[in-house]
Amino acid sequence: MFRLSQTSLFSKISVWGGGTMGGGIAQITAQAGIPATILEVSQDRIDFSRKQIEGSLARVAKKKCDGDATKMKAYVDGIMKNLTWTTDEKQAADTDLIVEAVIEDIKVKHDLFARVDKLAPKKTVFASNTSSLGIADIASVTGRKDRFGGLHFFSPVPMMKLVEVVRTEELSPEVLAQLKDFATKVGKVPVVTKDSMGFIVNRLLVPYQMEAIRLVERGVASIPDVDTAMKLGCGYPMGPFELCDSVGCDIIKFVIDGWHKQYPEEPLFKPSKLLDDLIAQGKLGKKTGEGFYKYDSKGKKIE
Ligand code: 3HC
Numbered sequence: 001m002f003r004l005s006q007t008s009l010f011s012k013i014s015v016w017g018g019g020t021m022g023g024g025i026a027q028i029t030a031q032a033g034i035p036a037t038i039l040e041v042s043q044d045r046i047d048f049s050r051k052q053i054e055g056s057l058a059r060v061a062k063k064k065c066d067g068d069a070t071k072m073k074a075y076v077d078g079i080m081k082n083l084t085w086t087t088d089e090k091q092a093a094d095t096d097l098i099v100e101a102v103i104e105d106i107k108v109k110h111d112l113f114a115r116v117d118k119l120a121p122k123k124t125v126f127a128s129n130t131s132s133l134g135i136a137d138i139a140s141v142t143g144r145k146d147r148f149g150g151l152h153f154f155s156p157v158p159m160m161k162l163v164e165v166v167r168t169e170e171l172s173p174e175v176l177a178q179l180k181d182f183a184t185k186v187g188k189v190p191v192v193t194k195d196s197m198g199f200i201v202n203r204l205l206v207p208y209q210m211e212a213i214r215l216v217e218r219g220v221a222s223i224p225d226v227d228t229a230m231k232l233g234c235g236y237p238m239g240p241f242e243l244c245d246s247v248g249c250d251i252i253k254f255v256i257d258g259w260h261k262q263y264p265e266e267p268l269f270k271p272s273k274l275l276d277d278l279i280a281q282g283k284l285g286k287k288t289g290e291g292f293y294k295y296d297s298k299g300k301k302i303e
Helices: 020-031 043-064 069-080 089-093 106-119 135-139 173-185 201-217 223-234 240-247 249-262 273-280
Strands: 013-016 036-039 083-086 097-100 125-128 148-153 162-167 189-194
Touching: 013 020, 013 089, 020 036, 020 043, 020 069, 020 083, 020 148, 036 089, 043 069, 043 083, 089 106, 097 106, 106 125, 106 135, 125 135, 125 173, 135 148, 148 173, 162 173, 173 189, 201 223, 201 240, 201 249, 201 273, 223 240, 240 249, 249 273
Parallel strands: 013 036, 013 097, 036 083, 097 125, 125 148, 162 189
Antiparallel strands: 148 162
16 A cells, blocks of 8 residues: 655645636635646636636635735736646646546546546545545545545635545545645635535535425425525525525536435435426526526626
């Protein structure tokens, strides 16, 4: 077994997949002063990723620099210097830590990790940001199961303080400690969870969101009233439908469909016609301008 020293740190990382989650992970890494490379599949995707990160950094800068335009620009430019984009897997594999944040498709993840396992140096630690697939299953195609863990971030990554660090049976204690240390360095609070379906947060959150949808399907209350109820009644920052639109309705559907397939008798995991119809119409939430609500071009809800 290849052993890393307990104190060795990740001095450069790469994130595979520069979408909303991957881009956010790279951004907070760069903000922590650690160089990050984002691997994407095309120049179009790179342009999208860069624009998304610049937009988010501008929001962070506004707060940090009290709206001073010169300071804000300097702040954003300074962080952007820690970020590199590439479409070259070999270049992106030459790093201390790889965080994978590509689509939630086990075949895509297996193909990717089988390739990267051959390209990356022995010392490189692998992590997946999967929200619903098993880490041990993803790691099964690699020869470094002792150096393969889960780092599950939350959306929007620059704002949410939590990271679930997923421990498989084979993950070495040293690498677990390093992953927790990395989460802390990028400004998050790590919690350790077993490699169990949905880990902690999604195992509780997704059934709650599905129950909210079913409640509307049964005609108990309207979508806005359910959201208002949970915000004012429980102090949640967003209602279940607002959150679904923010995370992506397709993501929630993907998770619940996968769990339903595994546990068809479990009523909490039953699919919903309302959600399925929305997705069939291409209404995936904020990112498509419409989900349970409609959004303007800046992503603000149209009341
Ligand atoms: N980047 C940088 N800053 C951001 C940001 C982003 N992406 N999003 C919000 N902010 C900051 C900005 O400073 C913003 O001010 P600005 O509008 O002037 O730029 C400030 O937050 C306030 O934002 P908003 O006015 O848009 O809205 P809120 O006050 O409601 O705060 C929130 C936004 C922090 C996202 C809050 O609504 C919240 O905590 N929501 C709950 C999110 C949640 O539950 N996430 C977990 C989802 S589950 C998940 O991710 C798991 C996955 O596997 C599916």
